[in-house]
Amino acid sequence: MNKQLRRDAEAIVRSAVAAVLPDRAVERALEGMEFPGRVFLVAAGKAAWQMSRTAVDCLRRPLDGGVCVTKYGHVPGEIEGVECIEAGHPVPDENSFRGAERILELTKDLRETDTVLFLLSGGGSALFEKPLIDGEELQEITNRLLACGADIVKINTIRKRLSAVKGGKFAAWCAPARIEAVVLSDILGDPLDMIASGPAAADSSTCAQALAIAEECGLELSERAWECLRTETPKVLSNVRTQIIGSVRQLCAAAEVQCRALGYETVFLTDLLSCEAREAGRFLAAILRSHAGSGKKLAFLAGGETVVHLTGRGKGGRNQEIALGAAELLSGLPACVISIGSDGTDGPTDAAGGCCDGDTLRELEEKGIHLSEVLKDNDAYHALKAIDGLIFTGPTGTNVNDVTVGLIWPEAAKKE
DSSP states (O other): OOHHHHHHHHHHHHHHHHHTOSHHHHHHHHTTOOOSSOEEEEEESTTHHHHHHHHHHHHOSOOSOEEEEEETTOOOSOBTTBEEEEEOSSSOOHHHHHHHHHHHHHTTTOOTTOEEEEEEOTTHHHHSOOBSSOHHHHHHHHHHHHHTTOOHHHHHHHHHHTBSSTTTHHHHHHTTSEEEEEEEOOSTTOOTTTGGGOTTSOOOOOHHHHHHHHHHTTOOOOHHHHHHHTSOOOOOOSSEEEEEEEOHHHHHHHHHHHHHHTTOEEEEEEEEEOSBHHHHHHHHHHHHHHTGGGOOOEEEEEEEOOBOOOOSSOOOOHHHHHHHHHHHHHTTSSEEEEEEETTSOOSSSSOOEEEEETTHHHHHHHTTOOHHHHHHTTOHHHHHHHTTOEEOOOOOSOOOOEEEEEEEOGGGGGGO
8 A cells, every 4th residue: 555645635635634523613512692580401322422522621610411422432431410321323223212212301302491411412313213114124224224325315214214313203202491502413414403313303204205215225114113214203493502513514614725735736626425335435536536647746536425235234334445446546656545434333333434445356356255255245344354455444533424535645655
């Protein structure tokens, strides 16, 4: 692997993630906020702990109660006045259900003068859940939606109707109390009702859309589940004020700043990347190959959330598949593609993503690893691990989609 390009690529994505940590954004969101009565903190998502800690430090008044539900391994310490619960993601588990029950207990029988400070980030759909159907059936439905390659909007359209807290239902539960929602967006275009399935947002999706998605994805549902899909969600909420404090746009902008600082002429492609992961990687590699003869030091940036259609039983994530998808067309070039999830976890793995360059295909073949077979089995993790192509960051404390960077630098080959 080209060490110079790898160093630059990692520096770019790590700097971008550091720039979008929610601490200062939460501080700004809370500045000047007044609380006439009791204050309850509720946080859900992969960034819930980081957001909760910052909020508690900023409030300068004791909470009347708090619950934070986040992913396993994302609670580095205690927060005064806040019960922290780790739960399952991307599929909800018993702790997801327990966390939701604790939140509903905390926010029961609220008064008009009360405020719920609701700190929401991506991952909240799985982490904050009270199912209206059997929990095992909900887990099976979630797995089926993930396996068929449904995008997050389709998945969350179904989730809202199978849940007692999604699709605006949590806000309705808290009424007449006021909800101050502070949100990190992990959905392209920042639709409030889709971020974590919109627990405190009026739902724009319809029963007809949910039923069509269920048919498209071939879901086999109980009669109770079908009944839920035919039941409409709240369309108007009057007790919620929302501030979006971070999104993939800011992640891409931060990556662009670092690219330029390292001397790369930078082209921002999109912050709405939402196609099949391996095809995104192949397309970015094709762009790099087209510019291989320019003699320039170039960077191409994209942000978003791709999908993976599961055809095998391997281990990996969408960012690892983006990287491996680029490997064939990168072969022999002084170029690389790196892709990571801003939360520090890519799929059900401990890696944030992966990196491939012009040497990757040869290195895989030398180890007897065939790229086509790896992709067919969705086993990007083990292939990248074999050639030191995985990127590890640990939990970052934020979650604003993914960033993908393609670099080409003819002079980098001479620096090896």
